[in-house]
Amino acid sequence: MSWLLGVSRSAYYDYEQRCSNRPDDLHHRQVLDAVLDIAKSCDYTYGSRRMKRAMNASGYPVGRWKTRKLMREAGVTVRHRKKYKVTTDSNHQLPVFENQLNRQFTVTRPDQIYVCDITYIWTQEGWLYLAVVIDLFSRKVVGWSMSSRMKANLVCDALRMAIWLRRPEPGLIVHSDRGSQYASKAYRRLLKAHGFVGQYESFGKLLG
Numbered sequence: 001m002s003w004l005l006g007v008s009r010s011a012y013y014d015y016e017q018r019c020s021n022r023p024d025d026l027h028h029r030q031v032l033d034a035v036l037d038i039a040k041s042c043d044y045t046y047g048s049r050r051m052k053r054a055m056n057a058s059g060y061p062v063g064r065w066k067t068r069k070l071m072r073e074a075g076v077t078v079r080h081r082k083k084y085k086v087t088t089d090s091n092h093q094l095p096v097f098e099n100q101l102n103r104q105f106t107v108t109r110p111d112q113i114y115v116c117d118i119t120y121i122w123t124q125e126g127w128l129y130l131a132v133v134i135d136l137f138s139r140k141v142v143g144w145s146m147s148s149r150m151k152a153n154l155v156c157d158a159l160r161m162a163i164w165l166r167r168p169e170p171g172l173i174v175h176s177d178r179g180s181q182y183a184s185k186a187y188r189r190l191l192k193a194h195g196f197v198g199q200y201e202s203f204g205k206l207l208g
Helices: 009-020 026-041 048-057 064-074 152-166 185-193 203-207
Strands: 113-123 126-135 140-147 173-176 197-200
Touching: 026 048, 026 064, 048 064, 113 152, 126 152, 140 152, 152 185, 185 197
Parallel strands: 113 173, 173 197
Antiparallel strands: 113 126, 126 140
């Protein structure tokens, strides 16, 4: 039954009624059928942008506004599917920083220690990676960056935002996990350029 496939019963009947009222518009019904087929094939995870691309690839030259309208007309809604995504790749040969926080360092003022991490969030356009920089003193986010790709630029942009907003002094300790993004040449150059001290440890140990 259609409502077991991610389409509500009422939406499906509305769709059938609309199609039955268009006996002379076979092409429009074919377009709506294509939207439903694509939605079912992707388990109802496509937003309008990815649906548009899939429609275009299937031979239906529609824009994003038209795609949204077709999705509403066909009763297609996005299903927010949760899944685990790996955000830390520590299986690399890149150099890592020494862990100095085992010295029981006390945070007494802002912009003394930043901690960094990567997570992922669901949006209408699919999964996006989010890099954050948190001031350990206030536990507030001081920098962030978002991208569909988990590359070094993701963490560099987040740290650049924190630098631009807070103007931390040389000697700032920047803590992260051992992921390849934080061990990249670009990230290490950024730390060196501002005189920051890079360190690695489990993110949870610092904020837990």
